[in-house]
Amino acid sequence: MITVAAVGESTKALHSMNVGDMVGFRGPFGSTFSLPEAGSIALIAGGYGMASLFNLSKEAREKGIEVHVFLGARTKAELLYLDWMKELGAVLHLSTDDGSEGYKGFNTDLFAEHVKGHPPTRTSSPPSQGGISESLLPEGGLAKDLPFEGSTSKGGGMLTKVYTVGPEIMEMKVADICYQNNIPFEVSLERYMKCGIGICGSCCVDPVGWRMCVEGPVIDGEKLKEIIEFGKYHRSASGK
Known part of the structure; x- marks a missing residue:
């Protein structure tokens, strides 16, 4: 099962595709949830x-x-x-x-x-x-x-x-x-992810610099205390 919201350029392109069209995937990337x-x-x-x-x-x-x-x-x-x-x-x-x-x-x-x-x-x-x-x-x-x-x-x-x-x-x-x-x-945490492999830095969080495509996007409550931008701001698509 694949669920995609039309948010960015790539996901909007997926929404315009038809049954039978070929789609390529890479991943998964980053961290995952852990169950008790x-x-x-x-x-x-x-x-x-x-x-x-x-x-x-x-x-x-x-x-x-x-x-x-x-x-x-x-x-x-x-x-x-x-x-x-x-x-x-x-x-x-x-x-x-x-x-x-x-x-x-x-x-x-x-x-x-x-x-x-x-x-x-x-x-x-x-x-x-x-x-x-x-x-x-x-x-x-x-x-x-x-x-x-x-x-x-x-x-x-x-x-x-x-x-x-x-x-x-x-x-x-x-x-x-x-x-x-x-x-x-x-x-x-949802952040702009461009490369998806930890190189471009667009998804880094302040002040720790964790890359959400590598160290994230799943963060536990203890580590979340170190991310000062949570709930306040995040980088735009331009990286600013």
Whole structure:
């Protein structure tokens, strides 16, 4: 299965192709998600971010891991893979901006309430309404000083890990909720990738210089603390 959003020159060209046309692939490149051995995981996906998480959810279910999917999109028509996710036995938490399916609002609201309703194993300040606790935020950044632990999911098992792919403002909210509630997580960062093999430097992140096509795009919560541009800015197509 291949899912492609028409964003750049190459992906728009793919959308214009017909059945039977020849397509070349190279890769995969960079880092990947890592699953726990057991327990319960949460996937927070925004729009076509679900494309990167579908195979992870499939592998998790094959290992007997409980999967909660918090899928958000602008409209019902943009919610991806609903039937397939149901067949896998994943627990779906849906939201849309226009209210055409599920909760009207952001999937991060649903995730925050999910975590809030089942306190973490180690005491920490709960997230405020909407998932962001301003009292825990250092100036201009995330709440990053709490150790990772875990949180109980509605399915009865320990929420052992969280994964998020989508708009960076959404990922930032997920990261903050996880930091506050001591939940380990991984995030996939979207950056301009030109060469894809770590030479051009267009996808490097500040100040560490990690190349998202090599050291990324999947970054765990501990390493994410070192990327100061997360949720604030990133290089444009020109490299500036």
